[in-house]
Amino acid sequence: MDSSALRATLRRGRTGLARRFGVDARALAALRVALGLLLLVDLALRSRDLVAFYTDAGVLPRAVLREQFGAIASLSIHALSGSAWFQAGLFLLAGAAAAALAAGYRTRLATAVSFVLLVSLHARNPVLLNGGDSLLRRLLFWGLFLPLGRRWSVDALRAGREPSAGGDGARPDRVAGIASAALLLQVVIVYTANALFKLRGDLWVEGEAILYVFGLDQLTTGLGDLLATYPTALRAFDRLWLGLLITSVGLVLLTGWARAAFAGLFAGMHLGMALTMQITVFPLISIAALLAFLPPVLWDAAAARVRESGVGRRVIAADVPAGIDRLLPERRIGAPPAAIARWARRARPPVVAGLLALVLLWNAATLGYVAMPDAVSESVDPEEYRWDMFAPEPRTTDGWYVVPGELASGERVDVFHRRPVRWSEPPDVAGSYRNVRWFKYMMDLRASAGAPIRPAFADYLCRQWNATHTVGVERLGLYYVEQPVRLEGPEPTNRVELLRYSCARNATVSG
Incomplete structure (x- = not known):
C-alpha cells in the first residue's frame, strides 16, 4: 500500500x-x-x-x-x-x-x-x-x-x-x-x-x-x-x-x-x-x-x-x-x-x-471479572456500587412500615405516620413513604441489621414526636410488614421486628 x-x-x-x-x-x-x-x-x-x-x-x-x-x-x-x-x-x-x-x-x-x-x-x-x-x-x-x-x-x-x-x-x-x-x-x-x-x-x-x-x-x-x-x-x-x-x-x-x-x-x-x-x-x-x-x-x-x-x-x-x-x-x-x-x-x-x-x-x-486491590476493597467495595437495577432478579417482596409507640399516657400510636396503629395494607403503599427519598432510606433501613442507622432513626422519631406533642412517647418498635408478590393467589403478610427502642433518655415534653 x-x-x-x-x-x-x-x-x-x-x-x-x-x-x-x-x-x-x-x-x-x-x-x-x-x-x-x-x-x-x-x-x-x-x-x-x-x-x-x-x-x-x-x-x-x-x-x-x-x-x-x-x-x-x-x-x-x-x-x-x-x-x-x-x-x-x-x-x-x-x-x-x-x-x-x-x-x-x-x-x-x-x-x-x-x-x-x-x-x-x-x-x-x-x-x-x-x-x-x-x-x-x-x-x-x-x-x-x-x-x-x-x-x-x-x-x-x-x-x-x-x-x-x-x-x-x-x-x-x-x-x-x-x-x-x-x-x-x-x-x-x-x-x-x-x-x-x-x-x-x-x-x-x-x-x-x-x-x-x-x-x-x-x-x-x-x-x-x-x-x-x-x-x-x-x-x-x-x-x-x-x-x-x-x-x-x-x-x-x-x-x-x-x-x-x-x-x-x-x-x-x-x-x-x-x-x-x-x-x-x-x-x-x-x-x-x-x-x-x-x-x-x-x-x-x-x-x-x-x-x-x-x-x-x-x-x-x-x-x-x-x-x-x-x-x-x-x-x-x-x-x-x-x-x-x-x-x-x-x-x-x-x-x-x-x-x-x-x-x-x-x-x-x-461484575466480578477482575479483583480490586485489598486496600481499595477495604475502603469502598465495588459490589456496593454497581449498575444492577432490578438485577439479577427484581425484588419479590413488597411491604410497608409500622412504628407503634407507647405514649406516657399508655396510648399506642404510629409515631412515623402519626396515626393509630394499623397493620393492614395501606390504601396507597407508595404514599406511606412520604416521598421517593424516604422510600430509599427506609429500604436501606430494613437491610441494615446491626448498623447504627436504625437507632438513629428511632431517636429521630422520638425527638420529633416529643417536640410537637404534649404527651411524649416513651418507647417504640420498628416493624416492617412484608408481603411476597405472587402473580397468582393471595399475598400473605409477615411482621418483621427490626428494633425496639427506649426514648426515655431523650424524652422532652413540650409545654
Missing part, C-alpha cells in the same frame, strides 16, 4: 471514529441545559427534607455518618456543620451554580462547582442514593473535560460564537476526542453492565421479571397499577428492554438517523418508567444522558425546520443585551495564563484516558 492510500485509509478511519465517538456541540449544549435543570429540580425535591436528611437533628447525625460511612463521609463539605442554616446555604450555592450551568455562564466553573457540591451532598447521606444519582455525578464529571458552553450559552454569546455548526450554513461543529468517547461510553457501560447482571437471573430471560416489578405497590403509580393488569404487554416490554440493554453498544456503533432512532427507543422506555414508577428523577437523568448521542443530522433537520417555520435563524442565540458587557467582562475572572492553558490542553487527553481506563476497570470489578 503506497503512502497516499495509507493516508486515505487513516483519514477514513479517523472520520469513522469521529462519527461514532464525537458529540455534536448542540447535543452538548442540550445536555448542559438538561443537567442544570435536573440539578435544580433535585435540589428542590431534597430541600423538602433538608433537616431530616442533612442535619444533626435528622435521621443521620454526623457522628452516625462517620461511624457508618467513614471514608465517604470525609468527602462531604456538608458534613462540616450539622446546622440547618449551613445546609441551606450550600443548597443555595448549588442552586446558583446549577442555574449558571443551565445558562452557560462561566460554564466550566459552574460545572466544577456543581460537581463538587453534588459529590458532597451525596456523601452527606449515602443511604438516600440510587443509580440516577451516580449517573448524574458521572455526567457532570465528564462534562468538566468537554466544551459544554460552546453553543446556546451566555459564554458563546459573549465570545461571538453564535450561531455556528451545520444546519446554520457553517461548518459542522463536532467535538471528538477521548473526553467525548468517555461520555458516550459511560452511558453504554451503564446499560451493558445492567444487561449482564440481568442475564445472570432467570426471570428476565423468561420475561417474568417485569411482572414482579409492577407488582411492587411501593414503586408503582396509578398508571403503573393499570399497566400491571396487562401481563402480556408487560412481558413484551420485558423482552424489549432486555434486548435494548444487550444491544446498547449500538448507541456508539450506529450513526446518523439510525443512532437517533435507537437512542429514541431508550428514551421512550425511560419515559415509560417515569410515568409508571416512582423512582424520582432517575429516568429523566437517563434521558438527559441520551442527548449526547443525537447526531448532527438530527440537529440540522431541526434547525432547517425552525428556519422554515419563520421563527428565524437565531432561536436560542440572540444579540447580547445592552449593558451585559459590564456583567460579562472580556477576560474571565480567574482565567489561567496562556501557558497554563496550553499545558492543560496537552495534559487533558492522557488524563481523561487514564480516568476512562479506571472506570472500565471498576465496572469489570463490579
Whole structure:
C-alpha cells in the first residue's frame, strides 16, 4: 500500500471514529441545559427534607455518618456543620451554580462547582442514593473535560460564537476526542453492565421479571397499577428492554438517523418508567444522558425546520443585551495564563484516558471479572456500587412500615405516620413513604441489621414526636410488614421486628 492510500485509509478511519465517538456541540449544549435543570429540580425535591436528611437533628447525625460511612463521609463539605442554616446555604450555592450551568455562564466553573457540591451532598447521606444519582455525578464529571458552553450559552454569546455548526450554513461543529468517547461510553457501560447482571437471573430471560416489578405497590403509580393488569404487554416490554440493554453498544456503533432512532427507543422506555414508577428523577437523568448521542443530522433537520417555520435563524442565540458587557467582562475572572492553558490542553487527553481506563476497570470489578486491590476493597467495595437495577432478579417482596409507640399516657400510636396503629395494607403503599427519598432510606433501613442507622432513626422519631406533642412517647418498635408478590393467589403478610427502642433518655415534653 503506497503512502497516499495509507493516508486515505487513516483519514477514513479517523472520520469513522469521529462519527461514532464525537458529540455534536448542540447535543452538548442540550445536555448542559438538561443537567442544570435536573440539578435544580433535585435540589428542590431534597430541600423538602433538608433537616431530616442533612442535619444533626435528622435521621443521620454526623457522628452516625462517620461511624457508618467513614471514608465517604470525609468527602462531604456538608458534613462540616450539622446546622440547618449551613445546609441551606450550600443548597443555595448549588442552586446558583446549577442555574449558571443551565445558562452557560462561566460554564466550566459552574460545572466544577456543581460537581463538587453534588459529590458532597451525596456523601452527606449515602443511604438516600440510587443509580440516577451516580449517573448524574458521572455526567457532570465528564462534562468538566468537554466544551459544554460552546453553543446556546451566555459564554458563546459573549465570545461571538453564535450561531455556528451545520444546519446554520457553517461548518459542522463536532467535538471528538477521548473526553467525548468517555461520555458516550459511560452511558453504554451503564446499560451493558445492567444487561449482564440481568442475564445472570432467570426471570428476565423468561420475561417474568417485569411482572414482579409492577407488582411492587411501593414503586408503582396509578398508571403503573393499570399497566400491571396487562401481563402480556408487560412481558413484551420485558423482552424489549432486555434486548435494548444487550444491544446498547449500538448507541456508539450506529450513526446518523439510525443512532437517533435507537437512542429514541431508550428514551421512550425511560419515559415509560417515569410515568409508571416512582423512582424520582432517575429516568429523566437517563434521558438527559441520551442527548449526547443525537447526531448532527438530527440537529440540522431541526434547525432547517425552525428556519422554515419563520421563527428565524437565531432561536436560542440572540444579540447580547445592552449593558451585559459590564456583567460579562472580556477576560474571565480567574482565567489561567496562556501557558497554563496550553499545558492543560496537552495534559487533558492522557488524563481523561487514564480516568476512562479506571472506570472500565471498576465496572469489570463490579461484575466480578477482575479483583480490586485489598486496600481499595477495604475502603469502598465495588459490589456496593454497581449498575444492577432490578438485577439479577427484581425484588419479590413488597411491604410497608409500622412504628407503634407507647405514649406516657399508655396510648399506642404510629409515631412515623402519626396515626393509630394499623397493620393492614395501606390504601396507597407508595404514599406511606412520604416521598421517593424516604422510600430509599427506609429500604436501606430494613437491610441494615446491626448498623447504627436504625437507632438513629428511632431517636429521630422520638425527638420529633416529643417536640410537637404534649404527651411524649416513651418507647417504640420498628416493624416492617412484608408481603411476597405472587402473580397468582393471595399475598400473605409477615411482621418483621427490626428494633425496639427506649426514648426515655431523650424524652422532652413540650409545654
